[in-house]
Amino acid sequence: MKNNFWKKNQKQIIIAVMVLVIGQSLISSISLKVLLNLTAIQIIFAGIFISVLVSFPMTTLSDTTRITKESFQKEIDYAEDIYKIHSLAVKVKKDGLLSLQSDIDVEQDTFLRDGMILLNDYKKPEVIRDILEKDIESRETNLFKAYNVFKMISHIAPSLGLVGTLVGLIGLLSNIHQPYEIMNNMAAALVSTLYGSLIANFIAVPIMVRIKEYIDKNILRYNIITEGLLLVARNDSARNVFDKMNVMLKEEKRLEYPDKRMKERNYKPYEFQL
Template identity: 65%
Template sequence: MKIEGKDQYIKITVIGILVLLIVHSLLGSISFKAFFNLTALEIIFAGIILSVIISFSFDTLIVTVKMIHASFTDKIDYAGDIHKLHQLSAKVKREGVLSIQSEIELETQTFLRDAMILLNDYKKPEVIRDILEKDMESRRANLYRPYNVLKMISHIAPSFGLIGTLIGMIGLLSNMDKTDMIMNNMAYALVSTLYGGLIANFVAVPLMGRLKEYIDRNMLRWAMIMEGILLIAQNDSPRNVFDKMNVMLKESERLEYPRSRVEERNWTTYELES
C-alpha cells in the first residue's frame, strides 16, 4: 500500500510538471488575451455538447461522468477477492453450499453476489459458467458506453475546431477593408483549431485510455471471481481455488498462500470478509 501511494504521488507530481510546461509553452508563444477567445470556445463546446446529446441518452452521459470519477477513485482489491473466495471455499467444504446464504445477503459487490447466488442455486458448473459469461459480456458492454462517448468527442472536437477556423476565414475575407476585423477573425480562426486539438488530445484521448484500463481491471476481477466460483462448484480444494485465482494476477502482484491464517486440516472457524 505504501509503494502504491508513493507511485501515485510521483505520478501526480510528474503530471503537474508536464501540465505547467504545456501551459508555459502556450502562454510563452501567445498572450492570454489572444489565447482566450470566447467565440471560439462557444462554437467548440456548443458543437461538442449538441452532438453528444443527440447521439447518446442522458443516462449514458451521467454514467460517463460517474465512471470517469470511479476510474480515479475506485481501487480494485484483487487480494481481497482471492482471500474471500478462498475462505468461501473452505466454508462450503466444511458446511455445504447452503451455508453461504447469510454471506450472500451481506455481500455488496454485485458480480460476486450474483455468482454466489448461482453457486447456491445450481449444482452444474457448466450452467454457472454460461450464465456468468453472459453476465460479464453484458457488464462489459455497459462499461464501454462511456468509452464510446469519449471516443466520439475525440473525433468531433478537431472537426468543430476546423469549422471554427472556416468561419473565422469567412469573416476575415468578408471584412478585408477593416484592419481590426481582419485581426480578430484571424485569431478566432487559428485558436478554434487549437481548442479542438487540445480537447481531443489532452482530454478525450487520455480519458479513453484511463477508462480502457479501468474496464480491463474490472474484466480481470470478474474473470477471477468466475474461476473461483466454478472451482468451488466443482468441489475443488481451497488451495486450488486460491492458486488458480492468484496465478491470474501479474507476477509482481501475486500473493503468498495464507498458511498462518487458515488451518484447513482442522477446519477451524472461518469468517468471510464482507
C-alpha cells in the same frame, strides 16, 4: 512524511507540473486575450455538447461521469476477491453450500453475490459459467459506453476546430477592409484549431486509454471470480481454488497462500461485512 507524500502523489504532481509547462509555453507564445477567444470557445464547446447530447441518452452520459470518476478513484482489489472466494471454498468444504446464505445477505458486490446465489441454488457448473459469462458481456458493454463517449469527442473536437477555422476565415474575408476585424477573425480561426487539438489529444484520448485500462481490470476481476466460483461448484479443494485464481494475476502481483501463515483447519475465513 515528505517521502510518503511524494510516493502517494508522485503521478499527480508530475502531471500538474507538465500542465503548467504547457500552459506557460502557450501564454508566452500567445497573448491571453487571443488565447481566450470567445468565438472559438463557443464553437468548440457548444459543438461538443450538442454532438454528445444528440448522440447519447442522458443515462449514458451519467454513467460516463460515474465510470470516469471511478477510473481515477477506484482501485480494483483482486486480493480481497481471491481471499473471499478461498474462504467460501473452505466454508463449503466444512458446512456445505447452504452455509453461504449468511454471506450472500451481506455481500455488497452484485457480481460476486449473484455468483454465490447460483452456487447456493445448486446450479451445475456449466450453467453457472454460461450465466456469469453473459453477465460479464453485459457489464463490459455498459463500461464501454463511457469509452465510446470520449472516443466520439476525440474525433469531433478536431473537426469542430476546423469549423471554427472556416468561420474565422469567412469573417476575415467579409471584413477585408477592416484591419481590427481581420486580426480578430484570424485569431478565432487559428485558436479554434488549437482548442480542438488540445481537447482531443490532451483530454479525450488519455481518458479513453484510462477507461480502457479500467475496463480490462474489471473484466479480469470478473473472470477471476467466475473461475473461483466454478471450482467451488465442482467441489475442488480450497488450495486449488486459490492457486487457479492467483495464477491469473501478473507474477509480481500474486498472493501468498493463507496456509503459509496458519493451518487451513484453523484459518479464520474472510468475514463478509456490510
